[in-house]
Amino acid sequence: MNLILLGPPGAGKGTQAKLLIKKYRIPQISTGDILRAAVKDMTPMGGKAKSFMDAGALVPDEVVVGIIQERLNLADCSNGFILDGFPRTVAQADALAKVLSGLGRSIDHVISIVVDNEELLERVTGRRTCRNCGKGFHVSFDPPKSPGICDECAGELYQRDDDREDTMRKRLEVYEQQTSPLVEYYKNKSLLRSVQGIGSIEEIQQKIVSILQG
Numbered sequence: 544m545n546l547i548l549l550g551p552p553g554a555g556k557g558t559q560a561k562l563l564i565k566k567y568r569i570p571q572i573s574t575g576d577i578l579r580a581a582v583k584d585m586t587p588m589g590g591k592a593k594s595f596m597d598a599g600a601l602v603p604d605e606v607v608v609g610i611i612q613e614r615l616n617l618a619d620c621s622n623g624f625i626l627d628g629f630p631r632t633v634a635q636a637d638a639l640a641k642v643l644s645g646l647g648r649s650i651d652h653v654i655s656i657v658v659d660n661e662e663l664l665e666r667v668t669g670r671r672t673c674r675n676c677g678k679g680f681h682v683s684f685d686p687p688k689s690p691g692i693c694d695e696c697a698g699e700l701y702q703r704d705d706d707r708e709d710t711m712r713k714r715l716e717v718y719e720q721q722t723s724p725l726v727e728y729y730k731n732k733s734l735l736r737s738v739q740g741i742g743s744i745e746e747i748q749q750k751i752v753s754i755l756q757g
C-alpha cells in the first residue's frame with residue numbers, strides 16, 4: 544500500500560502514521576523528521592534546510608525531492624510506504640509521480656486530515672516529541688505518564704523550535720498557499736479521501752483504516 548497523509552501542521556499526520564506502520568508493517572517517511580535529523584547532525588543538507596525550517600517556510604523542492612527519491616529506493620519500501628509531510632507543493636507531487644513511475648509504482652490512497660486553525664495552534668504549541676524514538680505527545684490531549692519522559696523508551700521529551708506560535712502561524716499560511724492546492728490535485732486523480740481530524744486519536748485511526756480497507 545502506497546499512501547500519502549496530507550494535512551496542515553498539527554493535523555495528526557505523524558501520530559496516525561506511527562499507528563499505521565504498526566498495523567501495515569510499512570515504513571513512515573516523514574520529510575520533516577529526515578530534515579530535523581540532518582539539522583541535528585549538521586550535514587550539508589541540514590545546513591541548507593535550517594533557515595527555511597526556522598522561518599516556517601518550505602525547504603526548496605529539489606532538496607526534498609532528492610530525499611524522497613533516495614528513500615523510496617530502499618528495500619523496506621518494497622511492500623509500500625506512508626508519506627507524511629510530502630508532497631507539499633504541486634511541483635513535488637509531479638516529481639513524486641515521476642519517481643514512482645520509474646519504479647513501476649503509483650500512489651494508492653491520499654488521506655487528507657482536516658482540522659481547523661485554532662485547534663491546530665493548540666495542538667502544535669502543546670506538542671512534545673521524544674528525542675530518542677520520535678514518539679509524539681501533547682501536554683493536555685495525549686500526555687505522557689511522567690511529564691517530560693517518553694512512555695515507550697523513557698527518552699527525554701522536547702518542544703520543536705518551529706512550534707512557537709508566531710512560526711506556527713507562518714506555517715499555516717504556507718500550507719494554505721502552497722500545499723492546500725494538492726487537495727484539488729489528488730481529487731482530480733480520484734485518489735483523495737478526507738477525514739475529519741477532530742476526535743480521539745483512536746477514532747481518527749479507525750476512520751482511516753476503514754477507508755484503506757475500502
Ligand code: AP5
Nearest residue numbers: 552553554555556557558574575596602628666670680681
Ligand atoms: P513537518 O515535520 O512535516 O511538520 P508539519 O507538516 O508542519 O506537521 P507536524 O509534524 O507539525 O504535524 P502532524 O500533522 O504530523 O501532527 P502530529 O501528529 O505531530 O515539517 C516541518 C518543516 O520541515 C516544514 O515547516 C518545512 O520547513 C520542512 N519540510 C518538511 N517537509 C517538507 C517538504 N515536503 N517540502 C518542503 N519543506 C518541508 O500532532 C500534533 C500534536 O497534536 C501532537 O502533540 C499530538 O499528540 C496531537 N494530536 C494528534 N492527534 C490528535 C487528536 N486527534 N486530538 C488531539 N490532539 C492530537
